[in-house]
Amino acid sequence: MTESISPSIQDYLKSIYSLSGSGEASTNALALRLGVAPASVTGMLQKLAALRPPLVHYQKHQGVTLTAAGEKAALEVIRHHRLLEAYLVESLGYSWDAVHEEACRLEHVISEDFEQRIAESLGHPERDPHGDPIPSANLSLPHDISSKLGEMRPGQSAVVQRVRSDDPALLRHLGALGLIPGAQVRALEHSPFDDNLTLEIASHGPVVLGPAITLNVFVEVAP
Amino acid sequence: MTESISPSIQDYLKSIYSLSGSGEASTNALALRLGVAPASVTGMLQKLAALRPPLVHYQKHQGVTLTAAGEKAALEVIRHHRLLEAYLVESLGYSWDAVHEEACRLEHVISEDFEQRIAESLGHPERDPHGDPIPSANLSLPHDISSKLGEMRPGQSAVVQRVRSDDPALLRHLGALGLIPGAQVRALEHSPFDDNLTLEIASHGPVVLGPAITLNVFVEVAP
DNA sequence: AAAATAATTTAGCCAAGCCTAAATAACAAT
DNA sequence: ATTGTTATTTAGGCTTGGCTAAATTATTTT
Numbered sequence A, B: 001m002t003e004s005i006s007p008s009i010q011d012y013l014k015s016i017y018s019l020s021g022s023g024e025a026s027t028n029a030l031a032l033r034l035g036v037a038p039a040s041v042t043g044m045l046q047k048l049a050a051l052r053p054p055l056v057h058y059q060k061h062q063g064v065t066l067t068a069a070g071e072k073a074a075l076e077v078i079r080h081h082r083l084l085e086a087y088l089v090e091s092l093g094y095s096w097d098a099v100h101e102e103a104c105r106l107e108h109v110i111s112e113d114f115e116q117r118i119a120e121s122l123g124h125p126e127r128d129p130h131g132d133p134i135p136s137a138n139l140s141l142p143h144d145i146s147s148k149l150g151e152m153r154p155g156q157s158a159v160v161q162r163v164r165s166d167d168p169a170l171l172r173h174l175g176a177l178g179l180i181p182g183a184q185v186r187a188l189e190h191s192p193f194d195d196n197l198t199l200e201i202a203s204h205g206p207v208v209l210g211p212a213i214t215l216n217v218f219v220e221v222a223p
Numbered sequence C: 001a002a003a004a005t006a007a008t009t010t011a012g013c014c015a016a017g018c019c020t021a022a023a024t025a026a027c028a029a030t
Numbered sequence D: 001a002t003t004g005t006t007a008t009t010t011a012g013g014c015t016t017g018g019c020t021a022a023a024t025t026a027t028t029t030t
Helices: A007-024 A025-032 A038-050 A068-092 A099-106 A113-119 A170-177 B007-022 B026-036 B038-050 B068-092 B097-104 B114-120 B167-177
Strands: A056-058 A065-066 A157-164 A184-190 A197-201 A206-209 A217-220 B056-058 B064-068 B157-163 B184-190 B198-199 B206-209 B217-221
Touching: A007 A038, A007 A068, A025 A038, A056 B007, A068 A099, A068 B114, A113 A157, A113 B068, A157 B026, A170 B217, A217 B114, A217 B157, B007 B026, B007 B038, B007 B064, B007 B068, B026 B038, B038 B056, B064 B068, B068 B097
Parallel strands: none
Antiparallel strands: A056 A065, A157 A184, A157 A217, A184 A197, A197 A206, B056 B064, B157 B184, B157 B217, B184 B198, B198 B206
8 A cells, every 4th residue: 555655755755845835845955955965856756756656746847745645644754753852852851952853763763652652641732842833643733823033023022932943052042042932022123234133032131133043933923 | 983883783783692692693593583584694794794893703604693892782772672661661651562563663763862861760770571681871781590480390489580572462461361570470280291380370360381481481489 | 425404605686765977957147 | 049057857876785596515314
């Protein structure tokens, strides 16, 4: 029935899933994200499209998107990954900057039984430690209504929803600033040319943040 | 320095370790245990012996044993495996017959950090759910002084130490009998020809057990 | 000791996933 | 429209860890 979906394939599906949020994923972008030569990506895409059932829609030179089967497989891996991240933090005392790598290795090998048990022991959490939503057991995801921190303007208040980064150093930095999911923030000032944002973070001092940070933190702006 | 030790190599080392408890491991025995053709084993053994440092002592037609480096690597994997089995039972509510398969997949991918955290959270256990000793963090193992249940004779009492099996069905059966590590038993009768043993298991009725069982359960006989 | 059997090794092959180098297609700019 | 640039694909190879079939070595039996 379903051809075995190798760890490598799972990684491709994950990457295609996140890159094709905005349209189609390009060969180059995938190669960059996967740390692999573009030619290798082409080869794999051809293979994924030739599987029965196909996991991707692929036509030469036109990027790639997931089929329904591909998306299902991707969401299964993403659920594993995010549940694991939550479990590592909640139950084993990992810090949020150390979980990504471990989850990346574990996500390919845990059983559905394991998945269910950690989900249960965590009380079926809806978000991982970075604020990313965890696909439910039937693989549905809530609609995302957050906007970028960098789009806030002076006077607006918001709650941090999600931090998009796997870089331990950046995550530690954000943690030290208190810029973590749930944090209350208020925009104080915006510099038009460098796009810096001066931000007041509840229970921490005000800070000036560049776009490298503000474009990767997502917030829900207060009404 | 150390060439990367792939999951496949780890499996070979594990198998060589347990098979060479009694002397040297043969190509055929390894093939059988690993579920692989004998020719594949030969190929891998040649490779393991050619690594720098070599992981095995190997000479054509003469079986194989681990080098110091090979044994270290084997014990690391075994520590992972047994700690994981303990963790799955203690912290995630697995039954003892379901942990082997999961641990077999996880053992190759967990980090030293993960290992340390589960060891700590379990209070550095000395045995896994089947009674197998867990190598300590510095990879030492206690000397085993147990004997086979099948060697008990009427009148002797003992405590079950260890059950050697990965077969879920057998483990469930033993669990139902109460024949688990820690159980107190007394030999009532021994049939010389079929080697059956009639055993009284504390808090359970007496049962007659064949050698398929009694040779795979290890006990410490009371003085 | 020779022959039969069993165990092991060699030889040659395959699939998965990666690589580099060369060819081609798409896109942008004059 | 032609040229240059960039993105992508093709072609050919490599490594890992398997496989089968045939050859060889070891062991047992007669």
